[in-house]
Amino acid sequence: MTIVKICGITTLQDARFAAEAGADMLGFNFYKNSPRYIDVETAQTLCDTLRQELGAACPVLVGIFVNESVSNISRITNKVGLNAAQLSGDESKDMLRELRGIAYKAIQPLDKTMALEDVTYYAEHFPTRVKLPSLLLDAYHPSLRGGTGDQVSVEIALAVKEVVPRLMLAGGLTPENVTERVQAVQPWGVDVASGVEPEGKPGVKDHAKVQAFIQAAKHL
Numbered sequence: 455m456t457i458v459k460i461c462g463i464t465t466l467q468d469a470r471f472a473a474e475a476g477a478d479m480l481g482f483n484f485y486k487n488s489p490r491y492i493d494v495e496t497a498q499t500l501c502d503t504l505r506q507e508l509g510a511a512c513p514v515l516v517g518i519f520v521n522e523s524v525s526n527i528s529r530i531t532n533k534v535g536l537n538a539a540q541l542s543g544d545e546s547k548d549m550l551r552e553l554r555g556i557a558y559k560a561i562q563p564l565d566k567t568m569a570l571e572d573v574t575y576y577a578e579h580f581p582t583r584v585k586l587p588s589l590l591l592d593a594y595h596p597s598l599r600g601g602t603g604d605q606v607s608v609e610i611a612l613a614v615k616e617v618v619p620r621l622m623l624a625g626g627l628t629p630e631n632v633t634e635r636v637q638a639v640q641p642w643g644v645d646v647a648s649g650v651e652p653e654g655k656p657g658v659k660d661h662a663k664v665q666a667f668i669q670a671a672k673h674l
Contacts, residue, residue, distance in 0.1 A: 558587050
């Protein structure tokens with residue numbers, strides 16, 4: 455069954471609902487330029503509460519970072535109690551190595567050639583933990599780091615999936631199109647942010663859309 459990550463969580467209410475609706479992973483964005491930014495203290499309180507309430511049923515908690523230092527990623531990850539870090543900037547493969555298996559890379563390639571070059575570059579340090587994606591593939595954008603609503607082409611997604619053990623697909627996914635995209639690409643997992651939000655309200659989740667997305671992604 456397809457793994458589902460609900461990204462850009464900013465409130466306990468949204469986190470709790472997504473978890474109870476069947477989300478496998480929740481993403482918290484620590485990039486200050488993101489409209490879905492959450493500060494460390496709020497994230498810590500939120501994640502502590504989730505763990506207390508859900509115990510072993512708590513989703514995998516992921517921090518999203520853009521061009522942060524290894525020391526800062528480690529500090530935030532430990533303070534908040536995150537399970538993993540998603541690197542969504544221009545991070546090197548050496549950063550993945552230094553983070554010792556808790557981090558995976560998100561890429562936004564311009565075309566298939568660039569996508570496969572990125573895979574080759576990062577492959578040596580894909581995380582080995584089965585609850586984490588090897589790599590996240592998002593749609594290209596010249597300036598924004600995810601959450602754009604743009605889609606990755608099926609051609610690029612299929613080419614990457616051929617050589618990535620656990621591919622997480624992002625980019626323009628919605629409750630209306632995720633079933634078709636999952637059937638076409640068959641990724642290990644899917645990631646959504648803007649696709650489950652009310653228009654013009656980044657960081658706020660529409661609970662009906664969250665539930666519909668999870669059900670459509672998992673073919674429930």
